[in-house]
Amino acid sequence: MDVIGSQLVAGVSIGSVLLLVAIGLSLTFGQMGVINMAHGEFIMAGAYTAYVVQQILGDAGLSLLVALPVAFAVGGALGALLEQLLVRHMYHRPLDTLLATFGVSLVLQQLARDIFGAPAVDVRTPSWLQGNVEVLGTVVPWTRLFILGVVVVAVGGLALLLTTTALGRRIRAVVLNRQLAETSGISTRATDRLTFVIGSGLAGVAGVVLTLVGSTGPTLGTGYIVDAFLVVVAGGIGQIRGAVLAAFGLGLLQAFVELSTTASIAKFLILVIVVAFLQVRPQGLFTVRTRSLA
Amino acid sequence: MSPQTVDVLGAPQDVATGLAAPVSLVVSGLRVQFGGFVAVSDASFDAHPGEVRFLIGPNGAGKTTCIDAITGLVRGTGSAKLGDDELLGRPVHRTARLGVGRTFQTASVFEEMSVLQNLDIAAGMNRRSAALLRPRRTVEPRIEAAAEQIGLAGSLEQRAGTLSHGQKQWLEIGMLLVQDARVLLLDEPVAGMSHDERTATGTLLQRIAEHRAVVVVEHDMDFMRRFATRVTVLHQGSVISEGSVAHVQADPRVQEVYLGSAATHGADPAEHEGATS
Amino acid sequence: MTGGLGVPSRRNALAGTGALALVLLVVAPLMLSDFRLALLGKFICFAIVAVGIGIAWGRGGMLTLGQGVFFGIGGYAMAMHLKLADAELNGGSGVPDFMLLYGDGTVPGWWEPFRSPLFTLLAVVALPALLATALGLAIFKRRIKGAYFAILSQAMVAAFVVLLVGQQQTTGGTNGLNGFRSFFGYSLSDPANRLTLYYLAAGILVAAVALSAALQRSRFGELLVATRDAEERVRFLGYDPALVKTVAFALAAALAGVAGALFVPIVGIISPADIGVVPSIVFIVGVAVGGRAGLFGPVLGAIGVAWAETSLSEAFPSFWSYFQGALLIAVIALLPGGAASLVDRLRERATSPRRGASSPPAAGAAGTPAPAAAASTPADRPAEEVHP
Numbered sequence: 001m002d003v004i005g006s007q008l009v010a011g012v013s014i015g016s017v018l019l020l021v022a023i024g025l026s027l028t029f030g031q032m033g034v035i036n037m038a039h040g041e042f043i044m045a046g047a048y049t050a051y052v053v054q055q056i057l058g059d060a061g062l063s064l065l066v067a068l069p070v071a072f073a074v075g076g077a078l079g080a081l082l083e084q085l086l087v088r089h090m091y092h093r094p095l096d097t098l099l100a101t102f103g104v105s106l107v108l109q110q111l112a113r114d115i116f117g118a119p120a121v122d123v124r125t126p127s128w129l130q131g132n133v134e135v136l137g138t139v140v141p142w143t144r145l146f147i148l149g150v151v152v153v154a155v156g157g158l159a160l161l162l163t164t165t166a167l168g169r170r171i172r173a174v175v176l177n178r179q180l181a182e183t184s185g186i187s188t189r190a191t192d193r194l195t196f197v198i199g200s201g202l203a204g205v206a207g208v209v210l211t212l213v214g215s216t217g218p219t220l221g222t223g224y225i226v227d228a229f230l231v232v233v234a235g236g237i238g239q240i241r242g243a244v245l246a247a248f249g250l251g252l253l254q255a256f257v258e259l260s261t262t263a264s265i266a267k268f269l270i271l272v273i274v275v276a277f278l279q280v281r282p283q284g285l286f287t288v289r290t291r292s293l294a
Numbered sequence: 295m296s297p298q299t300v301d302v303l304g305a306p307q308d309v310a311t312g313l314a315a316p317v318s319l320v321v322s323g324l325r326v327q328f329g330g331f332v333a334v335s336d337a338s339f340d341a342h343p344g345e346v347r348f349l350i351g352p353n354g355a356g357k358t359t360c361i362d363a364i365t366g367l368v369r370g371t372g373s374a375k376l377g378d379d380e381l382l383g384r385p386v387h388r389t390a391r392l393g394v395g396r397t398f399q400t401a402s403v404f405e406e407m408s409v410l411q412n413l414d415i416a417a418g419m420n421r422r423s424a425a426l427l428r429p430r431r432t433v434e435p436r437i438e439a440a441a442e443q444i445g446l447a448g449s450l451e452q453r454a455g456t457l458s459h460g461q462k463q464w465l466e467i468g469m470l471l472v473q474d475a476r477v478l479l480l481d482e483p484v485a486g487m488s489h490d491e492r493t494a495t496g497t498l499l500q501r502i503a504e505h506r507a508v509v510v511v512e513h514d515m516d517f518m519r520r521f522a523t524r525v526t527v528l529h530q531g532s533v534i535s536e537g538s539v540a541h542v543q544a545d546p547r548v549q550e551v552y553l554g555s556a557a558t559h560g561a562d563p564a565e566h567e568g569a570t571s
Numbered sequence: 572m573t574g575g576l577g578v579p580s581r582r583n584a585l586a587g588t589g590a591l592a593l594v595l596l597v598v599a600p601l602m603l604s605d606f607r608l609a610l611l612g613k614f615i616c617f618a619i620v621a622v623g624i625g626i627a628w629g630r631g632g633m634l635t636l637g638q639g640v641f642f643g644i645g646g647y648a649m650a651m652h653l654k655l656a657d658a659e660l661n662g663g664s665g666v667p668d669f670m671l672l673y674g675d676g677t678v679p680g681w682w683e684p685f686r687s688p689l690f691t692l693l694a695v696v697a698l699p700a701l702l703a704t705a706l707g708l709a710i711f712k713r714r715i716k717g718a719y720f721a722i723l724s725q726a727m728v729a730a731f732v733v734l735l736v737g738q739q740q741t742t743g744g745t746n747g748l749n750g751f752r753s754f755f756g757y758s759l760s761d762p763a764n765r766l767t768l769y770y771l772a773a774g775i776l777v778a779a780v781a782l783s784a785a786l787q788r789s790r791f792g793e794l795l796v797a798t799r800d801a802e803e804r805v806r807f808l809g810y811d812p813a814l815v816k817t818v819a820f821a822l823a824a825a826l827a828g829v830a831g832a833l834f835v836p837i838v839g840i841i842s843p844a845d846i847g848v849v850p851s852i853v854f855i856v857g858v859a860v861g862g863r864a865g866l867f868g869p870v871l872g873a874i875g876v877a878w879a880e881t882s883l884s885e886a887f888p889s890f891w892s893y894f895q896g897a898l899l900i901a902v903i904a905l906l907p908g909g910a911a912s913l914v915d916r917l918r919e920r921a922t923s924p925r926r927g928a929s930s931p932p933a934a935g936a937a938g939t940p941a942p943a944a945a946a947s948t949p950a951d952r953p954a955e956e957v958h959p
Contacts, residue, residue, distance in 0.1 A: 103899030264737025419809030
């Protein structure tokens with residue numbers, strides 16, 4: 001029971017980090033079909049934003065709270081720039097977008113190296129997030145719970161945005177049927193740009209939170225990007241709930257597989273399981289039903 | 295289907311060269327459902343060598359869905375038999391191997407390739423893997439014959455993407471010929487064609503139908519009248535009338551269906567009859 | 572004579588392959604120092620991977636971001652054999668040095684087969700090909716393609732690296748395997764043997780290009796391109812596209828495996844850093860820059876980019892990253908056909924200066940009337956032209 005409890009908590013903890021890095025991708029890749037390899041670097045930019053804000057404000061607690069919206073703006077601005085300069089010219093060439101944005105990620109990584117140096121920088125954890133709390137008989141760091149909280153707010157906010165606002169309705173309309181949306185008077189250009197900005201902004205937020213659990217260096221993003229893409233693929237195109245289920249599913253899976261083997265073999269097995277899962281459901285957990293033939 | 299050895303690329307190897315024996319396509323009780331939406335509820339029709347069978351009906355009647363189900367693109371229940379072979383439930387490429395060929399509403403040829411390359415690929419499903427690994431050295435007689443039949447014998451080296459709209463449709467039909475399709479399912483083969491091109495296409499189809507079963511989905515009523523041997527009328531997923539052109543045109547249910555949607559579709563056989571007579 | 576598809580004529584392919592052989596096998600050894608020649612040998616390994624990527628991605632449309640796995644399998648297979656062989660030299664214990672250092676001093680069972688040179692050589696080709704076949708069938712049969720395939724192949728390489736790093740005692744972990752002294756009994760410190768190794772790599776590259784040329788001109792090559800451009804159509808013609816794609820993917824994997832096996836004795840090390848997510852994408856960069864779909868584009872691109880990286884990053888280390896990123900963005904966004912398409916465009920302009928302006932030749936078929944309006948009319952057409 002103790003073991004199950006602790007793995008459950010570990011799984012949710014891994015899952016919340018996965019979801020955090022994948023939620024922005026679920027918008028840009030899942031809904032728009034744009035494979036943005038620089039998403040990891042937007043996360044990295046968010047992490048450095050947290051660092052810079054802390055350098056300016058000093059107080060770790062205040063700067064964490066300030067950094068969250070600032071990082072959203074930084075990520076969003078980078079996203080807007082990328083969309084405007086590159087992605088919008090290549091909407092019909094998804095694989096080429098992947099490669100071009102990888103070029104962007106190379107540039108951004110080097111930029112971080114030149115500005116902040118290659119070694120990781122130190123971002124202090126606020127005092128009110130230090131220490132542990134007991135959940136289900138397991139000692140859990142407060143930071144992990146904070147991450148879970150941020151994820152719940154981010155995903156909940158996104159879900160609200162998509163379901164209740166006019167912008168959300170426009171985004172969903174464009175996802176379901178681009179041409180029809182366009183002929184109904186929706187500016188798909190503006191919708192695309194906004195979707196991309198929101199997705200990239202969420203990457204920035206993820207970066208801030210990740211400073212609490214890992215080191216902040218130029219290659220921070222590359223460590224997460226592959227997992228994030230797996231979550232979106234397993235979750236299914238255009239589905240926030242798919243990403244949520246996939247992230248926590250994979251997190252729990254990893255936690256329990258790790259029980260009987262090492263972390264590295266667990267990671268390997270996860271990939272095998274995802275490929276096997278796609279045999280059963282090639283479109284992921286959830287799919288948007290459309291009548292697309294031939 | 296007789297047991298066949300399958301080589302690396304999955305091509306059956308004991309297929310005799312030349313035209314296979316003509317067989318009929320018999321569809322009965324076909325039903326196709328997308329989630330909760332029933333696209334085809336109960337369609338039964340057949341097509342025999344020697345006749346050009348037309349499948350007509352207003353938009354959304356389920357004509358293309360019938361073809362999709364027969365060719366394995368979407369799942370259908372019921373039965374679709376080509377000779378003794380049940381077609382439903384097979385993967386697309388296996389259905390094609392049994393001799394089912396189809397075209398699409400928008401001509402889909404390999405645009406970057408020459409006419410010859412298009413036909414050569416279509417002729418290739420029975421080639422052995424070893425033959426696939428060699429370059430093409432000569433033009434096979436059946437490819438030449440098909441190119442002749444579709445009027446592209448002089449354009450073998452032309453890039454398919456530069457062909458006219460009508461020529462692309464013909465090339466697609468030619469691909470089905472070299473594929474040795476025993477039943478041809480043609481989805482709007484004359485859409486966008488000029489009057490003369492339509493006539494040429496109709497004549498071509500009648501000639502092809504001498505040895506193969508031909509099913510044509512078409513909106514063009516005039517084309518139907520001129521070239522149909524028999525007609526099946528679909529409405530909301532089921533067959534409402536079947537028979538000769540004169541028979542279905544006289545059928546009050548057909549008139550009702552077309553009158554009911556005449557305002558939006560403008561292809562009303564009854565109204566048209568009134569106008570020309 | 573076939574024309575189209577960017578396939579060079581038989582004569583041009585022969586001439587190009589011959590020129591490549593001449594430069595790599597005759598000119599380069601005469602002109603370059605031992606050090607530079609060894610570098611070129613390393614680039615040749617990348618070029619062999621690039622030939623495979625050209626087949627899988629350029630001709631087959633499968634953007635494989637996981638070639639590092641196959642490169643790594645070939646490399647590690649060879650490295651394991653070399654470590655075992657070295658350990659047996661001079662009456663040694665038969666246990667590789669690093670295992671004595673980090674492990675319990677015993678050779679794990681799955682290492683043992685690699686004592687056999689024959690098994691190793693077979694494994695270098697067969698293991699990557701088999702893995703690619705299994706993976707290809709699993710993925711392509713379920714019609715997973717495009718971005719999904721790219722992402723899965725990338726996840727595969729990430730998982731592979733994690734696996735390697737985690738098994739310090741049996742794979743050398745992040746250090747990888749290195750410090751090889753001999754290659755099938757020949758000392759690796761002897762310059763003459765190193766020159767032979769270079770010739771071996773260059774010869775294999777030329778053979779790989781010849782193989783790729785034959786493949787492009789074959790019916791399979793045409794079928795592969797047809798599958799890339801219109802997979803569904805190919806399916807309706809009675810082929811299984813999954814099998815077509817799997818064959819191409821497995822071939823690319825085998826080439827990467829061979830390249831990895833050559834890389835090990837030439838460079839002297841194989842480690843996760845050589846085969847990870849980023850190196851796997853960098854394999855693609857050269858192919859993209861040179862021209863993905865052509866015969867020589869991938870080879871020249873891979874060698875050119877690797878050469879530029881070595882010379883530029885020596886002088887300006889941080890500049891190279893910017894340059895590489897910018898190069899990739901510029902080529903993909905502005906010149907998707909790579910340098911090869913630039914050459915083609917220039918040649919076209921040179922041979923027929925006014926061709927771009929003229930319209931395509933009139934319809935050839937006898938009795939064909941003028942082409943109908945291009946726009947198709949999906950809706951019911953009123954039959955106004957019927958009146959007799």
